[in-house]
Amino acid sequence: MSVRISPSILSADFVNLERDLGRISDADLVHVDVMDNHFVPNLTLGLPIVQRIQEVSALPLDVHLMIDDPDTWAPKYAETGAFSVTFSAEAAADPKKLARDIRSTGSRVAVAVKPGTAIEPWLDMLDDLDMILVMTVEPGFGGQSFIEAAMPKLAAARRAVDASGLDVWLEVDGGINEQTIVTAVRNGADTLVAGSAVYGKADGPTPNERIAALRRA
Ligand code: DX5
Ligand code: ZN
Numbered sequence: 001m002s003v004r005i006s007p008s009i010l011s012a013d014f015v016n017l018e019r020d021l022g023r024i025s026d027a028d029l030v031h032v033d034v035m036d037n038h039f040v041p042n043l044t045l046g047l048p049i050v051q052r053i054q055e056v057s058a059l060p061l062d063v064h065l066m067i068d069d070p071d072t073w074a075p076k077y078a079e080t081g082a083f084s085v086t087f088s089a090e091a092a093a094d095p096k097k098l099a100r101d102i103r104s105t106g107s108r109v110a111v112a113v114k115p116g117t118a119i120e121p122w123l124d125m126l127d128d129l130d131m132i133l134v135m136t137v138e139p140g141f142g143g144q145s146f147i148e149a150a151m152p153k154l155a156a157a158r159r160a161v162d163a164s165g166l167d168v169w170l171e172v173d174g175g176i177n178e179q180t181i182v183t184a185v186r187n188g189a190d191t192l193v194a195g196s197a198v199y200g201k202a203d204g205p206t207p208n209e210r211i212a213a214l215r216r217a
Contacts (some may be wrong), residue, residue, distance in 0.1 A: 004029060005198075006193045010142045011142045020199065021057050023206060025059075026208045029060050029061070030053070030061055030062060031193045032050055033064050035067065039091050040066045047077065062083060064133065064193075070092050075101040075104075078101075085102050108130035112135055113134060115135055118153075119132070126160060127166065131170070133171040134150050134173075135173055135174055143196040148180075151187045154184065159188075171189065171190075171191035
């Protein structure tokens with residue numbers, strides 16, 4: 001089975017983003033982590049930078065919002081031309097309306113669930129979603145260890161998506177490497193985010209070579 005790889009630029013060099021985007025040309029998507037220092041205890045980048053990444057990236061943008069009030073902000077990220085915008089389940093006030101607002105821009109819409117968040121309510125609104133992101137770390141930082149306890153949730157999502165016949169992607173984010181990608185795919189993931197595994201080390205294989213290694217695994 002072929003999977004989609006979405007390298008997270010959280011582990012890239014923010015001062016050399018355009019250069020580092022060029023180093024992942026073999027990826028399927030580019031994962032952009034937006035953090036507001038409220039929903040998560042870390043701050044990354046906002047709308048103007050996502051807009052510029054959109055303008056220079058050859059790859060479709062997989063925007064992952066870890067911010068409060070996605071009902072207001074997520075549609076604005078979608079309007080940059082992002083391929084996909086993911087809001088955090090725990091932060092959304094009116095998820096159905098939010099999903100419609102994002103889709104009305106032409107962007108795909110996804111919901112992310114933290115390791116401790118139940119997935120069942122979201123499986124009841126698969127029609128409104130293009131992707132579900134199962135977090136395998138607590139959101140906020142790259143380089144953390146994969147939380148295997150999230151796998152039953154992923155497997156439940158896989159069963160629900162297959163039963164629905166809908167084209168809903170299942171993404172996993174956090175701690176993905178050549179070992180954990182096998183576990184995630186076995187449990188139903190088709191789209192894999194990897195930050196430190198792609199950009200983490202300055203020496204050794206290039207980011208494109210690390211992407212190839214993830215696919216082989
Ligand atoms: C964490 C972010 C992830 C992060 C993953 O909150 O959502 O996208 O970049 O980093 P790794 O792959 O290093 O766990
Ligand atoms: Zn992410």
